[in-house]
Amino acid sequence: MADQLSESHISATAVAVAYFRHVESGRADALISDKLAWPLVEATGLGPDLLRLPEENVRRVIDGIAVRTRYIDEAVEDAVAAGIRQIVIVASGLDARAFRLDLPPDTTVFDIDLEPVQELKRMVIEDHPRAKLWQPVVADLKQDWVAALREAAFDASIPALWICEGILYYLTEDESERLMRSITAASVPGSRISGDHRGKGTLLPGQHQVVAKRVADAGYEFQSIVDDPTIWLAEHGWASDSVTTVREHALRHGRDLGYDEQRGSEIGWLYTAHR
Numbered sequence: 001m002a003d004q005l006s007e008s009h010i011s012a013t014a015v016a017v018a019y020f021r022h023v024e025s026g027r028a029d030a031l032i033s034d035k036l037a038w039p040l041v042e043a044t045g046l047g048p049d050l051l052r053l054p055e056e057n058v059r060r061v062i063d064g065i066a067v068r069t070r071y072i073d074e075a076v077e078d079a080v081a082a083g084i085r086q087i088v089i090v091a092s093g094l095d096a097r098a099f100r101l102d103l104p105p106d107t108t109v110f111d112i113d114l115e116p117v118q119e120l121k122r123m124v125i126e127d128h129p130r131a132k133l134w135q136p137v138v139a140d141l142k143q144d145w146v147a148a149l150r151e152a153a154f155d156a157s158i159p160a161l162w163i164c165e166g167i168l169y170y171l172t173e174d175e176s177e178r179l180m181r182s183i184t185a186a187s188v189p190g191s192r193i194s195g196d197h198r199g200k201g202t203l204l205p206g207q208h209q210v211v212a213k214r215v216a217d218a219g220y221e222f223q224s225i226v227d228d229p230t231i232w233l234a235e236h237g238w239a240s241d242s243v244t245t246v247r248e249h250a251l252r253h254g255r256d257l258g259y260d261e262q263r264g265s266e267i268g269w270l271y272t273a274h275r
């Protein structure tokens with residue numbers, strides 16, 4: 001991956017996020033456990049400190065990633081408990097849910113991402129005992145990725161759980177709307193979706209303006225936000241089961257992210273919905 005990617009390539013964001021999962025996993029009160037995060041980060045050859053954030057912001061970002069990961073892990077566990085056996089992780093990066101969650105053996109986790117990311121993951125984890133649950137799909141989400149997903153044996157006639165984590169705001173509004181329309185078109189009733197998005201507060205002065213600026217300086221600027229996930233999901237034909245913010249959800253886990261967030265200028269959204 002290091003041969004093909006510069007730190008400013010969008011796929012390098014996956015390295016930063018995996019590094020944050022690794023740091024969280026080492027805490028005594030960790031919300032998640034991701035033992036593959038470090039081997040994957042190390043194999044990229046890219047330094048983990050891509051964003052060069054000030055110390056205070058790093059701690060908050062790690063807490064935020066931990067809370068987001070845990071929220072989506074729970075959406076996966078709920079979907080599996082309800083009988084869903086197809087999980088599609090859109091822009092999966094170095095995420096390792098197929099390996100680190102205790103999923104039934106007849107589950108398939110379709111990880112969609114660009115070639116260098118998939119190649120690296122294959123190198124590090126293909127011999128893992130749970131590798132048969134893992135179905136990497138090499139595709140560009142700005143092109144006809146659904147065809148690639150079907151070729152990988154995704155069955156659009158049965159329900160799936162879709163995960164959009166750490167991707168929508170790196171796309172323009174048009175691109176992210178197109179992505180959502182494609183997901184919806186491939187989702188029969190009973191399907192679910194869970195993920196995150198950014199709200200207006202991302203660009204206000206304070207914690208997240210610092211983060212947004214560092215992200216932009218590193219070469220992967222946030223390009224879109226959503227004002228109200230419940231409305232946005234409904235417009236795409238999804239009924240919300242849970243809409244919250246990263247800050248609110250962190251408080252439920254006893255973690256104070258230490259910044260203000262006003263209604264109408266939310267910073268990071270988390271959502272789960274169904275068809």
Ligand SMILES: C[S@@+](CC[C@H](N)C(=O)[O-])C[C@H]1O[C@@H](n2cnc3c(N)ncnc32)[C@H](O)[C@@H]1O
Nearest residue numbers: 011013014017091092093113140141142165166
């Ligand atoms: C911030 S990372 C998030 C990764 C993962 N979901 C996580 O939370 O760890 C963004 C990911 O989106 C992927 N990505 C960005 N644009 C993409 C595109 N057009 N097609 C496929 N993947 C893309 C990158 O390669 C990267 O792995």
